[in-house]
Amino acid sequence: MVENQEYEQHSQKLAKGLKWNNEDSLCVVNGFALEGSFNNLVSNPHNDVRWKKFNKRLKKYKKVDVDDVKDILTADDPKKEDSNIYSKYTLQTVIYDALSGTLEVAFTQKFGDDFPEKPVFIKVK
Numbered sequence: 699m700v701e702n703q704e705y706e707q708h709s710q711k712l713a714k715g716l717k718w719n720n721e722d723s724l725c726v727v728n729g730f731a732l733e734g735s736f737n738n739l740v741s742n743p744h745n746d747v748r749w750k751k752f753n754k755r756l757k758k759y760k761k762v763d764v765d766d767v768k769d770i771l772t773a774d775d776p777k778k779e780d781s782n783i784y785s786k787y788t789l790q791t792v793i794y795d796a797l798s799g800t801l802e803v804a805f806t807q808k809f810g811d812d813f814p815e816k817p818v819f820i821k822v823k
């Protein structure tokens with residue numbers, strides 16, 4: 699635990715150029731999304747595409763559980779070049795369920811023809 703940490707409030711605005719349609723969820727795509735932060739989501743096409751994919755995929759659900767999140771994260775075919783959420787470059791995927799306090803992780807090798815079509819998740823906690 700970090701002492702004297704300032705936590706972001708839900709009322710903070712997103713950086714200019716970003717839109718998020720799912721007010722009860724959080725998405726992290728290797729970038730900063732809040733107004734006033736260094737914005738490498740809109741300026742980085744790779745991050746921008748992933749942000750929009752997550753937003754679109756999550757919008758289809760009224761309520762999500764861990765299995766839904768796994769489906770959202772692994773919907774891309776890792777063998778296709780345009781896969782950029784789950785791809786041959788994915789090293790790990792971590793899912794934390796705040797309601798149950800569970801943490802699941804999947805590790806994958808970086809390259810190779812035997813890259814798994816779907817990762818195998820291990821319950822850590």
